[in-house]
Amino acid sequence: MKFYPLKVKDIRIETSDCVSIAFDIPPQYKEVFAFQQGQYLTLKTVINGEEIRRSYSLCTAPAEGDVRVAIKQVTDGKFSTFANQKLRKGDTLDVMPPMGHFFTPLSQTHQKSYVFFAAGSGITPIISNIKAILTTEPQSICTLIYGNQRVSTIIFKEEIEALKNKHLGRFQVFNVLSREKTESDLLHGRLDKNKIAHFLDKIPSILRGDEFFACGPVDMIEAVKETLFAKEIDEKRLHFELFNAPKTSPKKEVLAKTVNSHAQIKLDGLTIDVPIDKGQNILDAAQMVGADLPFACKGGVCCTCRAKLIAGEVEMQANYALTKEEVAQGFILTCQALPKTEKIVVDFDIK
Ligand code: FES
Structure with missing residues (x-):
């Protein structure tokens, strides 16, 4: 999976600490950047001499014809600060084609009820899904339970209101605020277990x-x-997508199972030989020999580094991205996988 240079077509201020960025997609890349609702893009640029990559979810639905991601500024976030403060219309970023499985197939004939839980910028892939469902499935309904600190931090507030008005009776929204008074107890607090249980009691539908x-x-x-x-x-009816998880060192019990290993890594039809030290993950080892493997978060969250294990065994430190089915089929997150056998073969070309 390679990066494509794309020009920033538009930057919209969504809240005081969140922008959305739309890209100009030249005709020759239209097919490459066709996306499904709820997918994400991995962006790459150089900031103060350092190459930085981050994944951000698309906030548009495919039918909108707008390839747009939302980027909320996080404390000390290099990319998010750059995007919110320095990036300008007309600038170019390197962008990987859309990835991710945070969606379900839609059909005009469906009569389904969809329930969404979002907190903060977690709304980004959720609003993409909601817009796609409301326009593609005229007989389906959506419920959104959206947690924020205060009204001013609600991302896409106007757009959500407009969707409610446009699809009257098919889209209900509950804004839950943790730092501002609200009209009812139900709508005040954090989206924790008690609050979610409270919602299920009050709104059994x-x-x-x-x-x-x-x-x-x-x-x-x-x-x-x-x-x-x-x-x-x-659990088959529940789809989830996590924010970035912190990068951690391998736990002692994981380390104990790992060995010095040798990997054959297949990527874009080529095979690369990579020595891997005990306790080192496949992605880090490959980068040390100069291999340009796809990655973004390095935290087991984004799935950009997904590959199939063809031979040998690995131990994954964390997995917030692969489904049970993918793991059963042999897919691994190379940023989290530590070899347990002296030889492994990993293929990035199998999708
Ligand atoms: S780079 Fe994100 S899961 Fe590995």
Whole structure:
């Protein structure tokens, strides 16, 4: 998966610390940048001499014809600060084609109920899904439970209101605020287990949802999962996407299982030989010999570094991105995978 140089077509200020950025897609890249709702782009640029990559979710639906991501500024975030303060219309960024599985196939004939939980900038892939559903499935309904600190930090506030008005009766929204007074108890606080359980009690129709989507920090995702599983919602009906997880060193028990290894890495039809030290992950080892493997978060979250393990065994330190099915098929996150056998073969070309 390679990067393409794309010009920034538009920068929109969404809140005081969030911008959305649209790219100009030249005709020859139209097909490469065709996307599904809820997918993300990996962006790359050089900031103060350092190459920085980050993944950001698309906030538009495919039918809008606008390839646009939202970037919320995070404290000490190199890329997010650059995007919010320095990036200008007409600048060029290197962009990887859309990736990710945070969506479900849509059909005009569906009559489904979709329930979305979002916190902060977790709204980005959620609004992409909601817009796609509301326009593609005229008989489906959407419910959004959206947690923020205050009204002023609600990203896409006007757009959400406009969608509600346009699709009257098919889209209901509950804004939950943690640092501002609200009209009811239900709408005040954080989206934790108690709050989500409170919603399920007060609005039982939520439990009749056909598909559930959650995007936000790990605590919120866990709270949604636990609360829904306690109500016997099948995990196949729950889709989730996590914010960046912190980069951690391998735990002792993981390290104990690993060995010095030798990897054959297949990428773009070529095979690269990579020595891997005990305790080192495949991606880091490959970078040390100059291999240009795809990656973004290095935290087990974004899935950009996904590849298939063809031979040998690995131990993954963290996996917030691959589904159970993908793991059963042999897919691994190379930024998290430490070899447990002296030889491994990894293929990036198998999708
Ligand atoms: S680089 Fe993001 S999961 Fe590996």
